[in-house]
Amino acid sequence: MKEFDFVVVGSGIAGLSFALKAARHGSVAVITKRKGSDSNTAWAQGGIACVTSGEDSFELHVRDTLEAGAGLCDEQVVRTIVTEGPEAIRELQEIGVRFDEREVSGHREPDLGREGGHSKRRVLHVQDVTGREIENALLAELKRASHVQLLENYMAVDLITAAKLGFAAEDRCLGLYALDESSGGVETIRSDRVVLATGGCGKVYLYTTNPTVATGDGVAIAWRAGATIANMEFIQFHPTCLFHSAARSFLISEAVRGEGGILRNTRGEDFMSGYHARGSLASRDVVARAIDAEIKRSGAQCVYLDITHQPAEFVRERFPHIFETLLKLGIDMSQQPIPVVPAAHYQCGGIKTNVNGATSLPGLYATGEVACTGLHGASSWRQSENHVARMGGGRCPERGRVGSHLSQLGRNSPFDVGLRRHCSH
Numbered sequence: 001m002k003e004f005d006f007v008v009v010g011s012g013i014a015g016l017s018f019a020l021k022a023a024r025h026g027s028v029a030v031i032t033k034r035k036g037s038d039s040n041t042a043w044a045q046g047g048i049a050c051v052t053s054g055e056d057s058f059e060l061h062v063r064d065t066l067e068a069g070a071g072l073c074d075e076q077v078v079r080t081i082v083t084e085g086p087e088a089i090r091e092l093q094e095i096g097v098r099f100d101e102r103e104v105s106g107h108r109e110p111d112l113g114r115e116g117g118h119s120k121r122r123v124l125h126v127q128d129v130t131g132r133e134i135e136n137a138l139l140a141e142l143k144r145a146s147h148v149q150l151l152e153n154y155m156a157v158d159l160i161t162a163a164k165l166g167f168a169a170e171d172r173c174l175g176l177y178a179l180d181e182s183s184g185g186v187e188t189i190r191s192d193r194v195v196l197a198t199g200g201c202g203k204v205y206l207y208t209t210n211p212t213v214a215t216g217d218g219v220a221i222a223w224r225a226g227a228t229i230a231n232m233e234f235i236q237f238h239p240t241c242l243f244h245s246a247a248r249s250f251l252i253s254e255a256v257r258g259e260g261g262i263l264r265n266t267r268g269e270d271f272m273s274g275y276h277a278r279g280s281l282a283s284r285d286v287v288a289r290a291i292d293a294e295i296k297r298s299g300a301q302c303v304y305l306d307i308t309h310q311p312a313e314f315v316r317e318r319f320p321h322i323f324e325t326l327l328k329l330g331i332d333m334s335q336q337p338i339p340v341v342p343a344a345h346y347q348c349g350g351i352k353t354n355v356n357g358a359t360s361l362p363g364l365y366a367t368g369e370v371a372c373t374g375l376h377g378a379s380s381w382r383q384s385e386n387h388v389a390r391m392g393g394g395r396c397p398e399r400g401r402v403g404s405h406l407s408q409l410g411r412n413s414p415f416d417v418g419l420r421r422h423c424s425h
């Protein structure tokens with residue numbers, strides 16, 4: 001049996017951010033079912049929404065978020081996460097994430113992107129590979145941290161709870177069972193603080209922008225342990241996934257629409273103006289539904305995202321990763337419209353938590369995409385996703401209940417004694 005003060009499941013932005021902070025308080029294991037970098041995080045392109053410019057305000061960001069959430073957001077959670085954004089961005093910068101800047105009247109300022117659903121430019125990005133940069137920086141920081149073990153190819157299978165072991169006490173989480181893929185054996189990992197940061201469930205759907213690790217494990221694991229799950233009917237479809245037989249999960253960043261990309265039907269018409277006042281810049285769910293309606297109405301297989309009116313050099317420089325990937329598939333996005341369809345992208349619901357990540361099961365926490373904090377309501381719009389993961393990951397150990405539990409829960413609690421007995425059988 002392995003034993004840690006904290007066990008974190010998942011090595012995306014949420015799990016790694018949490019682990020780095022938790023390591024200041026005790027021993028931490030990060031278990032992840034493939035390589036450390038295998039995560040939705042590493043695939044994120046567009047960037048992170050945060051109020052950093054004088055033309056923007058927390059109030060506007062809150063208003064945009066509430067509007068996109070279709071009346072189902074928890075306003076207090078939205079306010080907390082939006083106002084703590086700049087601090088989270090500073091923390092990322094401190095570990096080496098260099099968001100793009102531009103020169104304005106002799107001084108440098110963040111090169112803010114604008115994306116659907118936002119009334120202001122507020123998306124910090126590293127070209128169009130923001131997630132990869134963040135993931136790499138967090139993994140590098142984790143290597144430097146003491147008290148943290150990264151266990152790759154370890155798959156969390158089930159939680160160990162007092163109720164499952166038949167203890168006559170208030171139910172709580174006591175650790176988990178994990179499959180060590182290299183040995184094929186199942187290990188018991190003991191901890192009073194288990195944090196699920198397992199990301200979303202896109203792979204449950206036929207068409208998704210998510211990588212293969214996104215199979216909804218965290219929600220299933222928490223549900224089997226009796227934790228409250230909420231809003232799983234709210235799955236966000238990204239409106240613009242590349243429609244191509246050789247690349248089914250390649251996302252065309254929303255930033256392409258933000259930089260002037262126009263959605264056109266097979267007749268070349270700008271159909272979005274007939275669906276919403278913001279046209280192609282409407283929020284993600286509005287655009288995904290409009291494309292779906294347009295496809296069903298016309299019988300076409302896809303619609304087209306057209307940014308050919310922008311200078312070719314701008315397109316190449318602003319979207320180098322998308323540009324190169326498409327070019328390899330025979331599409332020059334500076335010269336021809338990109339065929340796109342909506343695809344499952346983001347899980348708005350999940351394990352119900354408070355803003356600090358506490359679930360309904362004592363000892364179990366959730367953060368990032370797997371958690372349902374109340375921020376997204378019915379319709380997350382993606383620029384907040386990394387933001388949420390980050391904030392959830394950042395809050396738990398220092399200000400949230402996990403930290404305060406550290407001093408209260410000794411390793412030799414009655415649960416430990418019982419569990420050791422159980423494991424020796």
Ligand SMILES: Cc1cc2nc3c(=O)[nH]c(=O)nc-3n(C[C@H](O)[C@H](O)[C@H](O)COP(=O)(O)OP(=O)(O)OC[C@H]3O[C@@H](n4cnc5c(N)ncnc54)[C@H](O)[C@@H]3O)c2cc1C
Nearest residue numbers: 010011012013014033039040041046047156199368369386
């Ligand atoms: C193509 C794409 C583009 C995106 N672009 C943006 C963007 O521009 N801006 C934005 O804010 N968001 C974007 N997102 C969404 C964002 O990337 C995710 O919401 C966010 O990264 C989720 O972080 P996370 O840490 O919660 O989960 P993830 O990064 O998905 O990490 C989950 C981790 O859990 C591990 N795991 C899962 N199950 C188990 C198990 N049973 N045992 C052990 N380990 C397990 C996985 O292997 C992985 O390491 C994008 C997503 C995709 C797919």
